[in-house]
Each structure stands twice: as C-alpha cells, then as structure tokens.
Amino acid sequence: MSNGIASSLAARLSHGGMAKTSIIAAFRRSVDNATSFLDELYASDDADEELISGALAQETGLLFDKIRSDVGVIAPTASAFAWLIQIRHALVVTANRQILIYIAPTMRDLPVLKTQLAQSRDMALRLRITTRSHLSEFLRTRHENALLANALNMVEVANHGFSARIVLTGRQGIFVGLIGAAILSGIAMAPSSLSCILHMIFSLFFVACILLRILAIRAADTRVTAVRPAAAMRKLPVYSVMIALYREVDVVPQLIRSMKQLNWPLSRLEVFFLCEADDTATLTAFESQRLPHGFKVVPVPCLGPRTKPKALNYGLQLVNGEFVVVYDAEDRPHPDQLAEAWQRFTAAEGDLACLQAPLVIANAHEGWIARLFAFEYAANFFGLLPWLASKGLVLPLGGSSNHFRRECLIAVGGWDPYNVTEDAELGTRLVRSGFRVEMLSLPTIEDAPTEAAVWLRQRTRWLKGWTQTWLVEMRHPVRLFRDLGPRRFLVYHGLAAGLIVSSLLYPFMLVFMAYSVFSLILYDTSITNRSILLFDFMNITMGFLSFHALGRSSTAGKRIKGPILRCVPLYWLMMSMAAWRAVKQLCTKPFLWEKTPHRPFARENPDPSR
Incomplete structure (x- = not known):
C-alpha cells in the first residue's frame, strides 16, 4: 500500500508543479539511503513544503491549513512533552470553541490516516494537515517559557548540586575562611617557615602539569582513521548539529557552506542555528540565505544568563537526532567527521557517550599570538587529550566538535547554563556518571584570535569556567573520589587545579626567582635558598620544554612555522593576566560571557578534508 501511496503522492506533486526529475531523484535516494520517500522529497533542492503538505492533504482527503495565532493549545501541554520535536500533532481550540487537530504526517502515518478517516467522519472534520516547520515553530513559541525553564534547570534536576549557579557554597566559604585565618596566623608567628611551606606546595602544581605533559608525549596521535563515506552506508540515523551564535553576521554564509559540505544525507541531517532572540542582525543575515531542508534558525529567549550552554540546552529539546554534535560559528569540520563518529558509536558499547574531534588552527601564520594558540591546540588535541582518553581518565572537552549520544547527554542533564566553560565541566560530569569519552x-578547522585584547577576553572566560568547574566538583570531595577512583581523582586535580594555580602563580615564581638570584649575589648564600632557587629554575625550564615537546610531538605541531619556545614565557604571562582577571570576574560577574568575535576565513586556510 505504501508504494501505491508514494506513486499517488508523486503524481499529485508533479501536477502541482514539482519537477519530475526531483521526484524521481527522491525515489532513488529513498532506496539508496533506506529512508522515507516523503523525507527525501523534503530534502530536495526545489522542495516546497506547502506544496508537499497540500499534496498530503489531497491524498488523505483532509484540509491543508496553517494554525491560527489566536487558538488555544490543549495538547501537548508543557508538562506532557519530553522533547518537543518528536511531537507531530497539536490539539487546539479555536475562538468559536471548535476543537481541531493539526498534524504533520510521516509516510507511515498515511495508510493509517486513510483507513481511520474512512471510519470516522467526525475525526475527518477535525483533522488538518499543516507543514512540519510551521507545526514545530508553533509548538516552540507556545511552550517557549517551559523550554527556557528546562534549559536553565535540567542539569540541577538530573544532578542536584552540580551547577555553577552558586559560585561558592557555605561550607566552601567557611573552608576558605579557615585557610585565610591560618595563613594570617602563620605570617604573624613564623613568616619564613610559612613562605617556604607554601612555596613548595604551590610548586607541586607546576610539577603536576609537567608530569602530565611528559606522559602525554608518548600518546601523541598522528593516525587517521579509515572512514567509510556516509554515502556508502544504509539506514543512517538522524544526526543533529547545534550551533550557538551571537553577533555572527560576517560568518553566516561561510557557516552555511561548511554545514552543506558534511557528507550525510540531507533527509537524515538537521542543523539548528541557535541565535539570541534580540540579535536581529544575525537573524536577518540568515533570512537573506536560502537554507536547505533541515537547516533551522531558532531564536533563543534572552532571559537568564546569556551563555552558550543555555542556548544548547534550549536547542537540545528541539532536536530529533539519535546523535548530536556541537560546532562553533567559525568551524569547518571535515566532511566525513559525522561518518567517523557514527561508525565509532555503533562499534562501541552504549557507555561511549561522547567523541571529541581534534581542533586545528588554520591561521597560525597571522602573528605570534595565533601561532602560540595553534601550537597550544596541537599539544592539547593531538597529545594531552588522546592520552587521557586512552587511559580512561577525565577528558575536558573542547568547546566545539563534541559528538554525543543524545540519550547519554539527556541522562546527565545537558550543559550547565551558568558555567562559562561548559565543555570541560560536561566532560567531567560524563565520566562521573559512568560514561566514556x-x-x-578527523579534525575541525578553526581560527585563532590574532589580537591580544580578544585573546585575553577569551582566555579569561576559559579560566573562569575551569575555576567554576573545579569549585563545583569539590563541593563533595569524598563523593568525587568515589566516583572517579584514586587514579582519575589525582590526574583530574593535576590537570584542573594545576592549570588554575600555575597560571595564577607563574609571575610570582618569576619574581621570587629574580629576588633569590639578587639575594644570593649580595648577601644570602644559604643552602635552603639555593635549593629552592634551583627547584624553581628546573620547574620553569621543564614547564617550557615539556610544553614545547608535547606540541612538536604531533604532526599538527610540527607544521607550525616560526619561533615557539622563545615566545612561551611571554605567552604564559598573558595567561596569568587572564587568570587573575578571571578571579576578579568570578567575584563580580561570574556568568559574564565575553564574546569572541569571528571573521570569515582567508583563502589560504586549509580545506578540512585534506
């Protein structure tokens, strides 16, 4: 019966003006992709959603109509839906108290509709066919407040107490106060001994970072996985792409082109551009573009923190994909990245919740800041993160190219809307919940900041988010130890606390070394001071060398031209400036999201498929 319905529907579409070549191509794609003929019709280049919905109405003998704005919604109610996009109907009451049912049927629904309507005239009078996009937008706007509330609270509902909404708990505040009091007492009673003890304790954080880099050098990943193109595979799932944007007018055309280049059937792909509702410039930029089927612009309400994780949580309730990937506005992912992720997910157990694609910086030639940024990414995404993943340790996600099983993402409550480094926090929470990352x-191409002010704002946000994450995880240290186990617990603190503390104390260590050298030359020749100075010198030197060796151990790092090692001391001073700026913001503006502006990539930037 379905073949007969498909043929009848094709005839109606041809009579309505749709090109026969498009209809035939949709038939062929439905066979090749093992998908629905109707889904492939929507994915056609010249698809007219109203024409297709009108043909569906004729086929079922129903009326085609759009939902009026003055109707009241009976179902689904805000408390009844779990994920709005899966609902294909709306029960409404009109101004004259008539109850109507608007539906956007699938191919499987058509035989059922034709059979049931023949038996129920009352149902036939109440049913209306409407377009998919109109129904989904109607339901989204009518339940906008509930969607926003879920976006703000889902992480706390799933994981009570695991939100950065509260910067410092009362217990943590008392602990910080006691430490402060102890330090003040030490300064009053034995300042030299206290200085020596604190110096050695803080130096251990530098040692931890060095050890992690040395261990990761052995795992530097230069391999490329053999990936079967998606076009050669059948029965592919729906893959959802989410991109949060704010003030991104300049990169809109580039972003759409990059998403079009993904090797995944359009009938099984949906791309959500999540824009702030008051960002009229970016919304207007999308209106001027012709978007393929499944590419949707979603205005995100401006209430609550204006952060990327809030927008992603809002979008997560609208996506239909079995798998979800997050990209940034300037990203150019490898065309086969979705195919590699899907093959890895299907070959693994269900506890594999997330796959992180490596990020490669394309504009390292545009100044020393971009060059050091690119080198840092090479060390992180081709050295440190592969080592952490290979050992089953906590893997702090990068902010882009995170591929998820949607059910796992939902199970842990999505992203924390109050954390400004939501990626690293989510990676930790996934591992604590028993999932693997x-x-x-296959990489994603990005561009680095080239101006010091832009870099400083971005790095401030990252370090503020890392601090937020560490404070949240340490609200219950014993529980964290039980969740992670001894090995992962120690490595996590070496990574998270090591990054924060070493960034904060790096300039003070340099000042102390200069003072110690000056003292030794003039008057102080004690063995203790000589030993401390030697230890500090080794710490700093090994920090520079281990960072350089880790970056150069990968192919991506070896390709970066220009001086690296001699620029690292200044680069780390900038990082320390960002760290102290982050501490200040954590006290005054904890949820401030300092936007990193993006620009269209230059022609000389590499093709991500190479």
Missing part, C-alpha cells in the same frame, strides 16, 4: 581523528 574518546577522541576522533
């Missing part, structure tokens, strides 16, 4: 091989 691994790495992909």
Whole structure:
C-alpha cells in the first residue's frame, strides 16, 4: 500500500508543479539511503513544503491549513512533552470553541490516516494537515517559557548540586575562611617557615602539569582513521548539529557552506542555528540565505544568563537526532567527521557517550599570538587529550566538535547554563556518571584570535569556567573520589587545579626567582635558598620544554612555522593576566560571557578534508 501511496503522492506533486526529475531523484535516494520517500522529497533542492503538505492533504482527503495565532493549545501541554520535536500533532481550540487537530504526517502515518478517516467522519472534520516547520515553530513559541525553564534547570534536576549557579557554597566559604585565618596566623608567628611551606606546595602544581605533559608525549596521535563515506552506508540515523551564535553576521554564509559540505544525507541531517532572540542582525543575515531542508534558525529567549550552554540546552529539546554534535560559528569540520563518529558509536558499547574531534588552527601564520594558540591546540588535541582518553581518565572537552549520544547527554542533564566553560565541566560530569569519552581523528578547522585584547577576553572566560568547574566538583570531595577512583581523582586535580594555580602563580615564581638570584649575589648564600632557587629554575625550564615537546610531538605541531619556545614565557604571562582577571570576574560577574568575535576565513586556510 505504501508504494501505491508514494506513486499517488508523486503524481499529485508533479501536477502541482514539482519537477519530475526531483521526484524521481527522491525515489532513488529513498532506496539508496533506506529512508522515507516523503523525507527525501523534503530534502530536495526545489522542495516546497506547502506544496508537499497540500499534496498530503489531497491524498488523505483532509484540509491543508496553517494554525491560527489566536487558538488555544490543549495538547501537548508543557508538562506532557519530553522533547518537543518528536511531537507531530497539536490539539487546539479555536475562538468559536471548535476543537481541531493539526498534524504533520510521516509516510507511515498515511495508510493509517486513510483507513481511520474512512471510519470516522467526525475525526475527518477535525483533522488538518499543516507543514512540519510551521507545526514545530508553533509548538516552540507556545511552550517557549517551559523550554527556557528546562534549559536553565535540567542539569540541577538530573544532578542536584552540580551547577555553577552558586559560585561558592557555605561550607566552601567557611573552608576558605579557615585557610585565610591560618595563613594570617602563620605570617604573624613564623613568616619564613610559612613562605617556604607554601612555596613548595604551590610548586607541586607546576610539577603536576609537567608530569602530565611528559606522559602525554608518548600518546601523541598522528593516525587517521579509515572512514567509510556516509554515502556508502544504509539506514543512517538522524544526526543533529547545534550551533550557538551571537553577533555572527560576517560568518553566516561561510557557516552555511561548511554545514552543506558534511557528507550525510540531507533527509537524515538537521542543523539548528541557535541565535539570541534580540540579535536581529544575525537573524536577518540568515533570512537573506536560502537554507536547505533541515537547516533551522531558532531564536533563543534572552532571559537568564546569556551563555552558550543555555542556548544548547534550549536547542537540545528541539532536536530529533539519535546523535548530536556541537560546532562553533567559525568551524569547518571535515566532511566525513559525522561518518567517523557514527561508525565509532555503533562499534562501541552504549557507555561511549561522547567523541571529541581534534581542533586545528588554520591561521597560525597571522602573528605570534595565533601561532602560540595553534601550537597550544596541537599539544592539547593531538597529545594531552588522546592520552587521557586512552587511559580512561577525565577528558575536558573542547568547546566545539563534541559528538554525543543524545540519550547519554539527556541522562546527565545537558550543559550547565551558568558555567562559562561548559565543555570541560560536561566532560567531567560524563565520566562521573559512568560514561566514556574518546577522541576522533578527523579534525575541525578553526581560527585563532590574532589580537591580544580578544585573546585575553577569551582566555579569561576559559579560566573562569575551569575555576567554576573545579569549585563545583569539590563541593563533595569524598563523593568525587568515589566516583572517579584514586587514579582519575589525582590526574583530574593535576590537570584542573594545576592549570588554575600555575597560571595564577607563574609571575610570582618569576619574581621570587629574580629576588633569590639578587639575594644570593649580595648577601644570602644559604643552602635552603639555593635549593629552592634551583627547584624553581628546573620547574620553569621543564614547564617550557615539556610544553614545547608535547606540541612538536604531533604532526599538527610540527607544521607550525616560526619561533615557539622563545615566545612561551611571554605567552604564559598573558595567561596569568587572564587568570587573575578571571578571579576578579568570578567575584563580580561570574556568568559574564565575553564574546569572541569571528571573521570569515582567508583563502589560504586549509580545506578540512585534506
């Protein structure tokens, strides 16, 4: 019966003006992709959603209509839906108290509709066919407040107490106060001994960072996974792409082109551009573009923190994909990245929740800041993260190219809307919940900041978010130890606390070394001061060398031209400036999201498929 309905529907569409070549191509794609003929019709280049919905109405003998704005919604109610996009109907009451049912049927629904309507005239009078996009937008706007409330609260509902909404708990505040009091007492009673003890304790954080880099050098990943193109595979699932944007007018055309280049059937792909509702410039930029089927612009309400994780949580309730990937506005992912991720997910157990694609910086030639940024990414995404993944340790996600099983993402409550480094926090929470996070091989191309002010704002946000994450995880240290186990617990603190503390104390260590050298030359020749100075010198030197060796151990790092090692001391001073700026913001503006502006990539930037 379905073949007969498909043929009848094709005839109606041809009579309505749709090109026969498009109809035939949709038939062929439905066979090749093992998908629905109707889904492939929507994915056609010249698809007219109203024409297709009108043909569906004729086929079922129903009326085609759009939902009026003055109707009241009976179902689904805000408390009844779990994920709005899965609902294909709306029960409404009109101004004259008539109850109507608007539906956007699938191909499987058509035989059922034709059979049931023949038996129920009353149902036939109440049913209306409407377009998919109109129904989904109607339901989204009518339940906008509930969607926003879920976006703000879902992480706390799933994981009570795991939100950065509260910067410091009362217990943590008391602990910080006691430490402060102890330090003040030490300064009054034995300042030299206290200085020596604190110096050695804080130096251990530098040692931890060095050890992690040395261990990761052995795992530097230069391999590329053999990936079967998606076109050669059948029965592919729906893959959802989410991109949060704010003030991104300049990169809109580039972003759409990059998403079009993904090797995944359009009938099984949906791309959500999540824009702030008051960002009229970016919304207007999308209106001027012709978007393929499944590419949707979603205005995100401006209430609550204006952060990327809030927008992603809002979008998560609208996506239909079995798998979800997050990209940034300037990203150019490898065309086969979705295919590699899907093959890895299907070959693994269900506890593989997330795959992180490596990020490669394309504009390292545009100044020393971009060059050091690119080198840092090479060390992180081709050295440190692969080692962490291979050992089953906590893997702090990058902010882009995170591929998820949607059910796992939902199970842990999505992202924390109050954390400004939501990626690293989510990676920790996934591992604490018993899930695994691994790495992909096919990269995403990005561009680095080239101006010091832009870099400083971005790095401030990252370090503020890392601090937020560490404070949240340490609200219950014993529980964290039980969740992670001894090995992962120690490595996590070496990574998270090591990054924060070493960034904060790096300039003070340099000042102390200069003072110690000056003292030794003039008057102080004690063995203790000589030993401390030697230890500090080794710490700093090994920090520079281990960072350089880790970056150069990968192919991506070896390709970066220009001086690296001699620029690292200044680069780390900038990082320390960002760290102290982050501490200040954590006290005054904890949820401030300092936007990193993006620009269209230059022609000389590499093709991500190479």
